[in-house]
Amino acid sequence: MKHFFQIWRRFSAGLLVFLLAAAAIPSQAHVGTQNIVFEGLAGPYPLRVMIKPPVVVPGLAQVTIRRLSDEVTGVSVLPMRWDVGRKGAPPPEDAVPVKGDDTLFTAQLWLMDSGAYSVLVNAKGSRGEHALIVPVNSVATQRLGLPKWFGAMLGVLGLLLVGLLATIAGSAVRESSLPAGMLPDRRRKVRGVVASLVFGLILAGGLVFGRAWWTSEENRYLNRVLYKPEPLDVRNVSGRLLLELDPAGEGQRDRTPLIPDHGKLMHLFMVRSGTMDAVAHLHPVRIEGGKKFACALPPLPEGKYELFADITQESGFAQTLVGTVLISPDDASARYVATDPDDAFRAVALGDPLGIGLSQGRRLRRIDSVAIRVDQPAALRFQVVDAEDRAVELEPYLGMFGHAFILKEDSTVFSHLHPQGNVSMGAGLAFTRRELGDQAAHKLMEEVCSPLGADHVLTFPYAFPQAGIYRMWVQVRVAGQVETAAFQIKVE
């Protein structure tokens, strides 16, 4: 607890804070977005849920739910912090149907603390009430600048308040104790001016303290509140990749142990900088306990690579850590032995409109190439076809029928996608097990790998957070071999 007068000194006349003006500064979020799109089953009801967490905490999360079944008649939502769950949750909020679109429901939820949250989505319909859980990170990601007009308005109001108060002080000394009708003499007038000046000086001192207070609050926000991925130290030691999380121990304070996300503690994505023509999806293993991971470097073309490491904590807090590494020609080892059998890599060019060629004459193609707009959940659909254009059956890869990762051309947005959306499935399972029990968690795992339709179409629901050009890599397993294809996506 802070000392009252220390605080008082700092804020007693913090009006100079009005005079601070800052340019709008774009946020560098959790690799561009914290928005969540999740497609899954609430009992028998298929739903697509999109959550836009607040950019500051406490703040309001925007939740939209699209029912993908006519049976659903109503939806309610409930925010749950990981450590208190439903016991520590308020009454659920009814989601309101959107006018003009009776398949869409919206609600707003207050997220009051930073950390791992989940939203319990309860659907009501002809087959009773059933729920699903969507994990979501609650973190501050925005640094809001002070618009010039607003700063100017506050400045004018602040000067008015300071000027008026100093004038009131002068008038109080000059004439407030004089009986009615008596005019102040010269001495009183001088004392009044002096009082105004002295009071003005005191207020000016207060303004200085106020400015210092605002600056310290801003610094506290930037250093302790604004979300930054934990630091990741990356080294290439003779073709072996060594990674250390938070090497200086300055990262998240309420960290909980890591849990596997579809069987792996870490999913590491590597993309060659600039050209984006070589990628890898690796699964480093933990070494020396604790925070160090390692894996063999696949024989990728030389160059600088951007690294995106997905990890999930027991609490359900999922992060993408970022780093870079240089690969030289010497690193390309003929004796490469994958650290994990699910590791995959490829030097891969963009697919043409017919789809990118895979091995044995197969092609992976995108279907339904409709226009994609910012923040609107889109279902990105893909299909593997053989040389005769017949749909090819896919095999499970990492517990599901496909993976994808997306990188914006300027590297400001990265997301790892599944057919269920861009949530960490490890977090989803952790929350589901805690709140709905083991059976529900088991059912979720089954659902993740439920067979595709007869046309073997693979769907990735996602909402792009910014307009621009994105590169998307889709990974599937066909005939025992992991295949990777790249697509360019324009978002308007």
Next chain:
Amino acid sequence: MNSEAATYPGMSAPPSAVVPVKSVAAALPWFCYAVVFGAVCIPLGVLWDISWHSTIGRDTFWTPAHMLIYLGGAMPGMVCGWLVLKTTFAGTVEERERAVRIWGFRGPLGAWIIIWGSLAMLTSAPFDNWWHDAYGLDVRILSPPHTVLALGMYGVAVGAWVLIASWRNRVSGLAERHSVWLFVLLGGVLITMLNIFMTEFSLPNDQHNGTFYRVSCRAYPIYLAIIARAAQMRWAATKAALVFMGIVATMAWILPLFPATPKLAPIYNPVTHMVPPAFPLLLVFPALAVDAVMLLEKRLRPRWWRDWTLAVAIGLAFSAVFFAVQWNFSKVLVSAAADNWLLIGERHFGYGAGVGEWRHRFWGLDNDSLRWGSVGIALLASVLSARLGLWLGKGLKAVQR
């Protein structure tokens, strides 16, 4: 009402030559009651709002607690704005001569301070809104925009105090009696606002650490000394302390009668009724000591050392009684025995405060225990605070406009 204006028509004189003449009045003008009503609304609204945030959590611009605060800020501001315009453009000679001039306008000093307070409250609104957008909703109660709001609230209450003091100083009869009581009432309101402002340092669990005593001894003697000197009523500080205790205790006993549940997560403490404030400080006892010391005022010769002597006596008396009473009473308040409707006990903890043994412990004893250094600072602070209060009280006794 007769005016003293005729006594000093356009005359300029040194302060020492001024001998104010009181006029007989049957009642105070309506705007005096209006601004006092507004000032009383503010702490009531703030206590209600704190309870709302501790119980329900979620609020809107239009909660009744907010409405009460807006009423307390806006209504006196509008009344005083009208008063200044009327005095300037349509006032009688008597009214104009009874006003102070600021930027070409005329109005009572208290009205100007109230206008300033309302403007500050108004300014804090967009500032606070931006602050929420930039850093999150009320991450900390003590934030720059909340400080501007708090200064505005103080402005309204202090302005009402000055306005009432000016009437009390120049009228006699029933109006004077009303103004004296209103002055004491406003003293209690200001003590309540100060107490609310220092809530984070003043919970029963804080009342064995050094910060609580250092802060309290700086803050309370100034108000008690002002009231004791300027109210011109016997035992005025005691009565104002009773007003403060009455406001807080009444809210503490009434709020829990209303069922309410949290609407925000995480809920660590599933409350079922509106959360009350903690039991008020027993300020009536140190206030009694201050009033007792002030009985000596007329027996001392009005030399330069008189107020310093009084300040030392007030500071020592306040500190001794305050320490003795709060140190022991807080032992009762943090014990399980206080967990009842009367003493509130741990019932003031909101939905976000975890349940546990920590509620029945004194806090900050590891690094902020009460040591002789803290006692010395507290004693010195209470003497200086009392001296400042006596000086300001003297000013309030003299205000005429």
